[in-house]
Amino acid sequence: MITVLVVDDDVRVARNHHDLVQSLPGFTAIGVAHTAADALTEIERLRPDLVLLDLYLPDGTGTSVLRTVRAPEGGIHPVDFLVITAVRDIEHVRAALHGGAVHYLLKPFPLTALRDQLERYAVARRSMVDAGPATTQHDVDRLFGLLRPAAAGRSLPKGLTTATNELIAGTLREAEGDLSAVDVSERTGVSRVTARRYLEHLCADGRAELRMRYGTAGRPEHRYRWAGSGPGSGSGPAEGGAAG
Structure with missing residues:
Protein backbone atom coordinates (compact mmCIF):
# COMPACT_ATOMS: atom_id res chain seq x y z
CA MET A 1 0.00 0.00 0.00
CA ILE A 2 1.45 3.37 -1.08
CA THR A 3 0.93 6.01 1.62
CA VAL A 4 0.30 9.58 0.48
CA LEU A 5 0.38 12.96 2.25
CA VAL A 6 -1.56 15.77 0.55
CA VAL A 7 -0.12 19.29 0.95
CA ASP A 8 -2.21 22.17 -0.39
CA ASP A 9 -3.28 25.50 1.11
CA ASP A 10 -6.71 25.24 -0.55
CA VAL A 11 -8.91 23.10 1.71
CA ARG A 12 -11.27 22.14 -1.10
CA VAL A 13 -8.48 21.12 -3.48
CA ALA A 14 -6.74 19.17 -0.73
CA ARG A 15 -9.98 17.28 -0.01
CA ASN A 16 -10.47 16.46 -3.70
CA HIS A 17 -6.93 15.11 -4.00
CA HIS A 18 -7.31 13.19 -0.73
CA ASP A 19 -10.53 11.57 -1.96
CA LEU A 20 -8.96 10.68 -5.31
CA VAL A 21 -6.01 8.97 -3.61
CA GLN A 22 -8.40 7.02 -1.39
CA SER A 23 -10.35 5.83 -4.43
CA LEU A 24 -7.32 4.24 -6.10
CA PRO A 25 -6.47 0.60 -5.35
CA GLY A 26 -3.08 0.28 -3.71
CA PHE A 27 -3.08 3.84 -2.30
CA THR A 28 -4.08 5.34 1.02
CA ALA A 29 -4.14 9.02 1.99
CA ILE A 30 -2.69 9.20 5.51
CA GLY A 31 -2.83 12.93 6.08
CA VAL A 32 -3.40 16.48 4.84
CA ALA A 33 -1.30 19.59 5.52
CA HIS A 34 -2.04 23.20 4.55
CA THR A 35 1.25 24.91 5.46
CA ALA A 36 4.96 24.31 4.90
CA ALA A 37 5.56 23.86 8.63
CA ASP A 38 2.79 21.30 8.94
CA ALA A 39 4.05 19.50 5.84
CA LEU A 40 7.50 19.01 7.38
CA THR A 41 5.97 17.89 10.67
CA GLU A 42 3.66 15.40 9.00
CA ILE A 43 6.37 14.00 6.74
CA GLU A 44 8.49 13.24 9.78
CA ARG A 45 5.55 11.92 11.83
CA LEU A 46 3.68 9.91 9.20
CA ARG A 47 6.64 8.86 7.00
CA PRO A 48 4.64 8.76 3.73
CA ASP A 49 5.89 7.20 0.51
CA LEU A 50 4.67 10.10 -1.63
CA VAL A 51 3.75 13.75 -1.05
CA LEU A 52 1.39 15.66 -3.35
CA LEU A 53 3.04 19.05 -2.91
CA ASP A 54 1.58 22.46 -3.73
CA LEU A 55 4.13 25.27 -4.16
CA TYR A 56 1.90 28.10 -2.88
CA LEU A 57 1.78 27.79 0.91
CA PRO A 58 0.95 30.58 3.40
CA ASP A 59 4.17 30.34 5.43
CA GLY A 60 6.65 29.39 2.72
CA THR A 61 6.94 27.50 -0.52
CA GLY A 62 6.71 23.90 -1.49
CA THR A 63 10.23 24.26 -2.86
CA SER A 64 11.50 25.06 0.63
CA VAL A 65 9.82 21.88 1.90
CA LEU A 66 11.54 19.90 -0.85
CA ARG A 67 14.94 21.40 -0.05
CA THR A 68 14.60 20.76 3.69
CA VAL A 69 13.66 17.13 3.18
CA ARG A 70 16.41 16.57 0.62
CA ALA A 71 19.14 18.32 2.64
CA PRO A 72 21.79 15.83 3.84
CA GLU A 73 21.61 17.24 7.35
CA GLY A 74 17.81 17.27 7.38
CA GLY A 75 17.46 13.78 8.76
CA ILE A 76 13.85 13.57 7.56
CA HIS A 77 12.35 10.36 6.22
CA PRO A 78 13.14 9.96 2.47
CA VAL A 79 10.01 10.52 0.41
CA ASP A 80 8.98 11.09 -3.20
CA PHE A 81 7.28 14.30 -4.29
CA LEU A 82 4.69 14.94 -6.98
CA VAL A 83 4.47 18.72 -7.39
CA ILE A 84 0.97 20.06 -8.06
CA THR A 85 0.83 23.81 -8.60
CA ALA A 86 -0.27 26.78 -10.68
CA VAL A 87 3.30 28.16 -10.65
CA ARG A 88 4.54 28.23 -14.23
CA ASP A 89 7.86 29.98 -13.64
CA ILE A 90 10.64 27.91 -15.19
CA GLU A 91 12.88 28.48 -12.15
CA HIS A 92 10.35 26.72 -9.94
CA VAL A 93 10.14 23.86 -12.43
CA ARG A 94 13.93 23.60 -12.41
CA ALA A 95 14.03 23.71 -8.62
CA ALA A 96 11.47 20.92 -8.42
CA LEU A 97 13.49 18.79 -10.83
CA HIS A 98 16.70 19.44 -8.89
CA GLY A 99 14.83 18.49 -5.72
CA GLY A 100 13.95 15.12 -7.19
CA ALA A 101 10.23 15.58 -7.87
CA VAL A 102 8.88 12.64 -9.88
CA HIS A 103 6.61 14.94 -11.89
CA TYR A 104 5.21 18.50 -12.08
CA LEU A 105 1.48 18.92 -12.72
CA LEU A 106 0.24 22.40 -13.63
CA LYS A 107 -3.14 23.54 -12.32
CA PRO A 108 -5.81 23.49 -13.50
CA PHE A 109 -5.91 19.90 -14.70
CA PRO A 110 -8.57 17.16 -14.78
CA LEU A 111 -8.42 14.72 -11.88
CA THR A 112 -7.88 11.98 -14.47
CA ALA A 113 -4.41 13.48 -15.10
CA LEU A 114 -3.53 13.09 -11.42
CA ARG A 115 -4.99 9.59 -11.34
CA ASP A 116 -2.91 8.60 -14.34
CA GLN A 117 0.26 9.99 -12.77
CA LEU A 118 -0.40 8.16 -9.50
CA GLU A 119 -0.98 4.88 -11.30
CA ARG A 120 2.22 5.43 -13.28
CA TYR A 121 4.08 6.05 -10.02
CA ALA A 122 2.68 2.82 -8.54
CA VAL A 123 3.83 0.79 -11.53
CA ALA A 124 7.28 2.40 -11.36
CA ARG A 125 7.61 1.52 -7.67
CA ARG A 126 6.65 -2.06 -8.38
CA SER A 127 9.17 -2.22 -11.21
CA MET A 128 11.93 -1.06 -8.87
CA VAL A 129 11.07 -3.80 -6.40
CA ASP A 130 10.89 -6.45 -9.11
CA ALA A 131 14.22 -5.36 -10.64
CA GLY A 132 16.20 -6.37 -7.53
CA PRO A 133 19.61 -4.97 -6.57
CA ALA A 134 21.03 -5.17 -10.10
CA THR A 135 19.43 -3.59 -13.15
CA THR A 136 19.87 -3.34 -16.91
CA GLN A 137 19.57 -0.41 -19.30
CA HIS A 138 16.20 -1.80 -20.35
CA ASP A 139 15.03 -1.69 -16.72
CA VAL A 140 16.23 1.91 -16.37
CA ASP A 141 14.61 3.03 -19.63
CA ARG A 142 11.33 1.37 -18.67
CA LEU A 143 11.38 2.89 -15.16
CA PHE A 144 11.96 6.45 -16.38
CA GLY A 145 9.44 5.97 -19.16
CA LEU A 146 6.78 4.92 -16.65
CA LEU A 147 7.01 8.28 -14.90
CA ARG A 148 6.38 10.23 -18.09
CA PRO A 149 3.22 10.61 -20.16
Missing part, protein backbone atom coordinates in the same frame (compact mmCIF):
# COMPACT_ATOMS: atom_id res chain seq x y z
CA ALA A 150 2.71 8.39 -23.18
CA ALA A 151 4.25 9.57 -26.41
CA ALA A 152 2.07 11.57 -28.74
CA GLY A 153 0.22 9.43 -31.24
CA ARG A 154 0.13 6.45 -28.86
CA SER A 155 -3.23 7.33 -27.33
CA LEU A 156 -5.29 4.83 -25.40
CA PRO A 157 -9.02 4.18 -25.69
CA LYS A 158 -11.21 6.11 -23.29
CA GLY A 159 -11.11 4.65 -19.79
CA LEU A 160 -7.66 3.07 -20.12
CA THR A 161 -4.59 4.56 -18.47
CA THR A 162 -0.96 4.44 -19.55
CA ALA A 163 0.30 3.13 -16.23
CA THR A 164 -2.06 0.15 -16.09
CA ASN A 165 -1.48 -0.55 -19.77
CA GLU A 166 2.27 -0.70 -19.11
CA LEU A 167 1.70 -2.95 -16.10
CA ILE A 168 -0.36 -5.43 -18.15
CA ALA A 169 2.08 -5.28 -21.06
CA GLY A 170 5.06 -5.88 -18.77
CA THR A 171 3.34 -8.83 -17.12
CA LEU A 172 2.60 -10.40 -20.50
CA ARG A 173 6.11 -9.66 -21.80
CA GLU A 174 7.81 -11.33 -18.85
CA ALA A 175 5.56 -14.41 -18.76
CA GLU A 176 6.91 -17.78 -19.83
CA GLY A 177 4.22 -18.69 -22.30
CA ASP A 178 0.65 -17.47 -22.62
CA LEU A 179 -1.68 -16.18 -19.89
CA SER A 180 -5.42 -15.92 -19.40
CA ALA A 181 -7.18 -12.78 -18.18
CA VAL A 182 -7.50 -14.50 -14.78
CA ASP A 183 -3.74 -15.15 -14.70
CA VAL A 184 -3.02 -11.50 -15.50
CA SER A 185 -5.53 -10.36 -12.89
CA GLU A 186 -3.84 -12.44 -10.19
CA ARG A 187 -0.35 -11.24 -11.13
CA THR A 188 -1.18 -7.54 -11.31
CA GLY A 189 -3.95 -7.05 -8.76
CA VAL A 190 -6.42 -5.55 -11.26
CA SER A 191 -9.85 -7.12 -11.77
CA ARG A 192 -10.37 -9.82 -14.39
CA VAL A 193 -12.65 -7.51 -16.41
CA THR A 194 -10.01 -4.75 -16.36
CA ALA A 195 -7.27 -7.19 -17.33
CA ARG A 196 -9.36 -8.40 -20.27
CA ARG A 197 -9.95 -4.84 -21.54
CA TYR A 198 -6.24 -4.08 -21.56
CA LEU A 199 -5.38 -7.43 -23.13
CA GLU A 200 -7.88 -6.74 -25.91
CA HIS A 201 -6.28 -3.35 -26.48
CA LEU A 202 -2.78 -4.88 -26.63
CA CYS A 203 -4.04 -7.37 -29.22
CA ALA A 204 -5.60 -4.59 -31.30
CA ASP A 205 -2.33 -2.67 -31.03
CA GLY A 206 -0.36 -5.65 -32.33
CA ARG A 207 1.62 -6.06 -29.10
CA ALA A 208 -0.12 -9.24 -27.98
CA GLU A 209 -1.63 -12.31 -29.63
CA LEU A 210 -4.86 -14.06 -28.74
CA ARG A 211 -4.86 -17.86 -28.86
CA MET A 212 -7.76 -20.21 -28.24
CA ARG A 213 -7.37 -23.22 -25.99
CA TYR A 214 -10.06 -25.81 -26.56
CA GLY A 215 -11.03 -28.12 -23.72
CA THR A 216 -13.33 -31.08 -23.48
CA ALA A 217 -16.41 -29.03 -22.69
CA GLY A 218 -17.66 -25.46 -22.54
CA ARG A 219 -16.35 -22.34 -24.26
CA PRO A 220 -12.71 -22.23 -25.41
CA GLU A 221 -10.33 -20.43 -23.09
CA HIS A 222 -8.80 -17.19 -24.33
CA ARG A 223 -5.02 -17.09 -23.85
CA TYR A 224 -2.70 -14.17 -24.52
CA ARG A 225 0.98 -13.98 -25.25
CA TRP A 226 3.42 -11.14 -25.95
CA ALA A 227 3.92 -10.44 -29.65
CA GLY A 228 6.24 -7.45 -29.87
CA SER A 229 6.48 -3.69 -29.52
CA GLY A 230 3.64 -2.72 -31.83
CA PRO A 231 2.51 -2.63 -35.45
CA GLY A 232 5.30 -3.46 -37.85
CA SER A 233 7.26 -5.48 -35.28
CA GLY A 234 7.13 -8.52 -37.47
CA SER A 235 4.73 -10.50 -35.31
CA GLY A 236 1.59 -11.91 -36.80
CA PRO A 237 -1.85 -10.50 -36.10
CA ALA A 238 -3.90 -11.60 -33.16
CA GLU A 239 -5.95 -14.74 -33.70
CA GLY A 240 -9.66 -14.20 -33.42
CA GLY A 241 -11.51 -11.19 -32.11
CA ALA A 242 -12.64 -10.00 -28.71
CA ALA A 243 -11.77 -12.03 -25.68
CA GLY A 244 -14.27 -13.72 -23.46
Whole structure:
Protein backbone atom coordinates (compact mmCIF):
# COMPACT_ATOMS: atom_id res chain seq x y z
CA MET A 1 0.00 0.00 0.00
CA ILE A 2 1.45 3.37 -1.08
CA THR A 3 0.93 6.01 1.62
CA VAL A 4 0.30 9.58 0.48
CA LEU A 5 0.38 12.96 2.25
CA VAL A 6 -1.56 15.77 0.55
CA VAL A 7 -0.12 19.29 0.95
CA ASP A 8 -2.21 22.17 -0.39
CA ASP A 9 -3.28 25.50 1.11
CA ASP A 10 -6.71 25.24 -0.55
CA VAL A 11 -8.91 23.10 1.71
CA ARG A 12 -11.27 22.14 -1.10
CA VAL A 13 -8.48 21.12 -3.48
CA ALA A 14 -6.74 19.17 -0.73
CA ARG A 15 -9.98 17.28 -0.01
CA ASN A 16 -10.47 16.46 -3.70
CA HIS A 17 -6.93 15.11 -4.00
CA HIS A 18 -7.31 13.19 -0.73
CA ASP A 19 -10.53 11.57 -1.96
CA LEU A 20 -8.96 10.68 -5.31
CA VAL A 21 -6.01 8.97 -3.61
CA GLN A 22 -8.40 7.02 -1.39
CA SER A 23 -10.35 5.83 -4.43
CA LEU A 24 -7.32 4.24 -6.10
CA PRO A 25 -6.47 0.60 -5.35
CA GLY A 26 -3.08 0.28 -3.71
CA PHE A 27 -3.08 3.84 -2.30
CA THR A 28 -4.08 5.34 1.02
CA ALA A 29 -4.14 9.02 1.99
CA ILE A 30 -2.69 9.20 5.51
CA GLY A 31 -2.83 12.93 6.08
CA VAL A 32 -3.40 16.48 4.84
CA ALA A 33 -1.30 19.59 5.52
CA HIS A 34 -2.04 23.20 4.55
CA THR A 35 1.25 24.91 5.46
CA ALA A 36 4.96 24.31 4.90
CA ALA A 37 5.56 23.86 8.63
CA ASP A 38 2.79 21.30 8.94
CA ALA A 39 4.05 19.50 5.84
CA LEU A 40 7.50 19.01 7.38
CA THR A 41 5.97 17.89 10.67
CA GLU A 42 3.66 15.40 9.00
CA ILE A 43 6.37 14.00 6.74
CA GLU A 44 8.49 13.24 9.78
CA ARG A 45 5.55 11.92 11.83
CA LEU A 46 3.68 9.91 9.20
CA ARG A 47 6.64 8.86 7.00
CA PRO A 48 4.64 8.76 3.73
CA ASP A 49 5.89 7.20 0.51
CA LEU A 50 4.67 10.10 -1.63
CA VAL A 51 3.75 13.75 -1.05
CA LEU A 52 1.39 15.66 -3.35
CA LEU A 53 3.04 19.05 -2.91
CA ASP A 54 1.58 22.46 -3.73
CA LEU A 55 4.13 25.27 -4.16
CA TYR A 56 1.90 28.10 -2.88
CA LEU A 57 1.78 27.79 0.91
CA PRO A 58 0.95 30.58 3.40
CA ASP A 59 4.17 30.34 5.43
CA GLY A 60 6.65 29.39 2.72
CA THR A 61 6.94 27.50 -0.52
CA GLY A 62 6.71 23.90 -1.49
CA THR A 63 10.23 24.26 -2.86
CA SER A 64 11.50 25.06 0.63
CA VAL A 65 9.82 21.88 1.90
CA LEU A 66 11.54 19.90 -0.85
CA ARG A 67 14.94 21.40 -0.05
CA THR A 68 14.60 20.76 3.69
CA VAL A 69 13.66 17.13 3.18
CA ARG A 70 16.41 16.57 0.62
CA ALA A 71 19.14 18.32 2.64
CA PRO A 72 21.79 15.83 3.84
CA GLU A 73 21.61 17.24 7.35
CA GLY A 74 17.81 17.27 7.38
CA GLY A 75 17.46 13.78 8.76
CA ILE A 76 13.85 13.57 7.56
CA HIS A 77 12.35 10.36 6.22
CA PRO A 78 13.14 9.96 2.47
CA VAL A 79 10.01 10.52 0.41
CA ASP A 80 8.98 11.09 -3.20
CA PHE A 81 7.28 14.30 -4.29
CA LEU A 82 4.69 14.94 -6.98
CA VAL A 83 4.47 18.72 -7.39
CA ILE A 84 0.97 20.06 -8.06
CA THR A 85 0.83 23.81 -8.60
CA ALA A 86 -0.27 26.78 -10.68
CA VAL A 87 3.30 28.16 -10.65
CA ARG A 88 4.54 28.23 -14.23
CA ASP A 89 7.86 29.98 -13.64
CA ILE A 90 10.64 27.91 -15.19
CA GLU A 91 12.88 28.48 -12.15
CA HIS A 92 10.35 26.72 -9.94
CA VAL A 93 10.14 23.86 -12.43
CA ARG A 94 13.93 23.60 -12.41
CA ALA A 95 14.03 23.71 -8.62
CA ALA A 96 11.47 20.92 -8.42
CA LEU A 97 13.49 18.79 -10.83
CA HIS A 98 16.70 19.44 -8.89
CA GLY A 99 14.83 18.49 -5.72
CA GLY A 100 13.95 15.12 -7.19
CA ALA A 101 10.23 15.58 -7.87
CA VAL A 102 8.88 12.64 -9.88
CA HIS A 103 6.61 14.94 -11.89
CA TYR A 104 5.21 18.50 -12.08
CA LEU A 105 1.48 18.92 -12.72
CA LEU A 106 0.24 22.40 -13.63
CA LYS A 107 -3.14 23.54 -12.32
CA PRO A 108 -5.81 23.49 -13.50
CA PHE A 109 -5.91 19.90 -14.70
CA PRO A 110 -8.57 17.16 -14.78
CA LEU A 111 -8.42 14.72 -11.88
CA THR A 112 -7.88 11.98 -14.47
CA ALA A 113 -4.41 13.48 -15.10
CA LEU A 114 -3.53 13.09 -11.42
CA ARG A 115 -4.99 9.59 -11.34
CA ASP A 116 -2.91 8.60 -14.34
CA GLN A 117 0.26 9.99 -12.77
CA LEU A 118 -0.40 8.16 -9.50
CA GLU A 119 -0.98 4.88 -11.30
CA ARG A 120 2.22 5.43 -13.28
CA TYR A 121 4.08 6.05 -10.02
CA ALA A 122 2.68 2.82 -8.54
CA VAL A 123 3.83 0.79 -11.53
CA ALA A 124 7.28 2.40 -11.36
CA ARG A 125 7.61 1.52 -7.67
CA ARG A 126 6.65 -2.06 -8.38
CA SER A 127 9.17 -2.22 -11.21
CA MET A 128 11.93 -1.06 -8.87
CA VAL A 129 11.07 -3.80 -6.40
CA ASP A 130 10.89 -6.45 -9.11
CA ALA A 131 14.22 -5.36 -10.64
CA GLY A 132 16.20 -6.37 -7.53
CA PRO A 133 19.61 -4.97 -6.57
CA ALA A 134 21.03 -5.17 -10.10
CA THR A 135 19.43 -3.59 -13.15
CA THR A 136 19.87 -3.34 -16.91
CA GLN A 137 19.57 -0.41 -19.30
CA HIS A 138 16.20 -1.80 -20.35
CA ASP A 139 15.03 -1.69 -16.72
CA VAL A 140 16.23 1.91 -16.37
CA ASP A 141 14.61 3.03 -19.63
CA ARG A 142 11.33 1.37 -18.67
CA LEU A 143 11.38 2.89 -15.16
CA PHE A 144 11.96 6.45 -16.38
CA GLY A 145 9.44 5.97 -19.16
CA LEU A 146 6.78 4.92 -16.65
CA LEU A 147 7.01 8.28 -14.90
CA ARG A 148 6.38 10.23 -18.09
CA PRO A 149 3.22 10.61 -20.16
CA ALA A 150 2.71 8.39 -23.18
CA ALA A 151 4.25 9.57 -26.41
CA ALA A 152 2.07 11.57 -28.74
CA GLY A 153 0.22 9.43 -31.24
CA ARG A 154 0.13 6.45 -28.86
CA SER A 155 -3.23 7.33 -27.33
CA LEU A 156 -5.29 4.83 -25.40
CA PRO A 157 -9.02 4.18 -25.69
CA LYS A 158 -11.21 6.11 -23.29
CA GLY A 159 -11.11 4.65 -19.79
CA LEU A 160 -7.66 3.07 -20.12
CA THR A 161 -4.59 4.56 -18.47
CA THR A 162 -0.96 4.44 -19.55
CA ALA A 163 0.30 3.13 -16.23
CA THR A 164 -2.06 0.15 -16.09
CA ASN A 165 -1.48 -0.55 -19.77
CA GLU A 166 2.27 -0.70 -19.11
CA LEU A 167 1.70 -2.95 -16.10
CA ILE A 168 -0.36 -5.43 -18.15
CA ALA A 169 2.08 -5.28 -21.06
CA GLY A 170 5.06 -5.88 -18.77
CA THR A 171 3.34 -8.83 -17.12
CA LEU A 172 2.60 -10.40 -20.50
CA ARG A 173 6.11 -9.66 -21.80
CA GLU A 174 7.81 -11.33 -18.85
CA ALA A 175 5.56 -14.41 -18.76
CA GLU A 176 6.91 -17.78 -19.83
CA GLY A 177 4.22 -18.69 -22.30
CA ASP A 178 0.65 -17.47 -22.62
CA LEU A 179 -1.68 -16.18 -19.89
CA SER A 180 -5.42 -15.92 -19.40
CA ALA A 181 -7.18 -12.78 -18.18
CA VAL A 182 -7.50 -14.50 -14.78
CA ASP A 183 -3.74 -15.15 -14.70
CA VAL A 184 -3.02 -11.50 -15.50
CA SER A 185 -5.53 -10.36 -12.89
CA GLU A 186 -3.84 -12.44 -10.19
CA ARG A 187 -0.35 -11.24 -11.13
CA THR A 188 -1.18 -7.54 -11.31
CA GLY A 189 -3.95 -7.05 -8.76
CA VAL A 190 -6.42 -5.55 -11.26
CA SER A 191 -9.85 -7.12 -11.77
CA ARG A 192 -10.37 -9.82 -14.39
CA VAL A 193 -12.65 -7.51 -16.41
CA THR A 194 -10.01 -4.75 -16.36
CA ALA A 195 -7.27 -7.19 -17.33
CA ARG A 196 -9.36 -8.40 -20.27
CA ARG A 197 -9.95 -4.84 -21.54
CA TYR A 198 -6.24 -4.08 -21.56
CA LEU A 199 -5.38 -7.43 -23.13
CA GLU A 200 -7.88 -6.74 -25.91
CA HIS A 201 -6.28 -3.35 -26.48
CA LEU A 202 -2.78 -4.88 -26.63
CA CYS A 203 -4.04 -7.37 -29.22
CA ALA A 204 -5.60 -4.59 -31.30
CA ASP A 205 -2.33 -2.67 -31.03
CA GLY A 206 -0.36 -5.65 -32.33
CA ARG A 207 1.62 -6.06 -29.10
CA ALA A 208 -0.12 -9.24 -27.98
CA GLU A 209 -1.63 -12.31 -29.63
CA LEU A 210 -4.86 -14.06 -28.74
CA ARG A 211 -4.86 -17.86 -28.86
CA MET A 212 -7.76 -20.21 -28.24
CA ARG A 213 -7.37 -23.22 -25.99
CA TYR A 214 -10.06 -25.81 -26.56
CA GLY A 215 -11.03 -28.12 -23.72
CA THR A 216 -13.33 -31.08 -23.48
CA ALA A 217 -16.41 -29.03 -22.69
CA GLY A 218 -17.66 -25.46 -22.54
CA ARG A 219 -16.35 -22.34 -24.26
CA PRO A 220 -12.71 -22.23 -25.41
CA GLU A 221 -10.33 -20.43 -23.09
CA HIS A 222 -8.80 -17.19 -24.33
CA ARG A 223 -5.02 -17.09 -23.85
CA TYR A 224 -2.70 -14.17 -24.52
CA ARG A 225 0.98 -13.98 -25.25
CA TRP A 226 3.42 -11.14 -25.95
CA ALA A 227 3.92 -10.44 -29.65
CA GLY A 228 6.24 -7.45 -29.87
CA SER A 229 6.48 -3.69 -29.52
CA GLY A 230 3.64 -2.72 -31.83
CA PRO A 231 2.51 -2.63 -35.45
CA GLY A 232 5.30 -3.46 -37.85
CA SER A 233 7.26 -5.48 -35.28
CA GLY A 234 7.13 -8.52 -37.47
CA SER A 235 4.73 -10.50 -35.31
CA GLY A 236 1.59 -11.91 -36.80
CA PRO A 237 -1.85 -10.50 -36.10
CA ALA A 238 -3.90 -11.60 -33.16
CA GLU A 239 -5.95 -14.74 -33.70
CA GLY A 240 -9.66 -14.20 -33.42
CA GLY A 241 -11.51 -11.19 -32.11
CA ALA A 242 -12.64 -10.00 -28.71
CA ALA A 243 -11.77 -12.03 -25.68
CA GLY A 244 -14.27 -13.72 -23.46
